[in-house]
Amino acid sequence: DAGVIQSPRHEVTEMGQEVTLRCKPISGHDYLFWYRQTMMRGLELLIYFNNNVPIDDSGMPEDRFSAKMPNASFSTLKIQPSEPRDSAVYFCASSLAGGRETQYFGPGTRLLVL
């Protein structure tokens, strides 16, 4: 298996622009997680899905952030409008059976908002 795939790997944008991050989970995994990692705040869970349905979005920082999972093999995290404080590494991860099985992380998207 190719593992969790994320795109783009790097994104540089200007404040106010829309940013869309993409994720393809491991085939057969029914849980998908979006995390954000910064030096100041560490690793934060933003939202997770089970069978394409958002289960817990309490970690989404603001209404500027939204996430969708239209099918089992694709998810997006969108920031609109972006702000400099959104600069971070965004990871997507997937697993079988939620916390009951090992979670596998994608390579991450390094986002810089100028």
Next chain:
Amino acid sequence: ELKVEQNPLFLSMQEGKNYTIYCNYSTTSDRLYWYRQDPGKSLESLFVLLSNGAVKQEGRLMASLDTKARLSTLHITAAVHDLSATYFCAVSGTYKYIFGTGTRLKVLA
């Protein structure tokens, strides 16, 4: 609310020395995970510990779990420079994972 604490947060050690990283968690959980993150890279799964008394070993790393004490340890034996990384423990919550703050390990030659 399930909370996970790791200590130390930073660890600088000499090659050849032994050391232990501790992971404490606040409520009952029967699965604990250890991950490694190299600078600028993603998180890589190291171990999953499934029951009280479980012990897993890979090379110079050995992880153990005491569910009664709500404690897991990651023991490093005869450290080498290649082990320099950040190590995270994570506990299974309800359908999700609660991560510790990470321990940044630097092994000095």
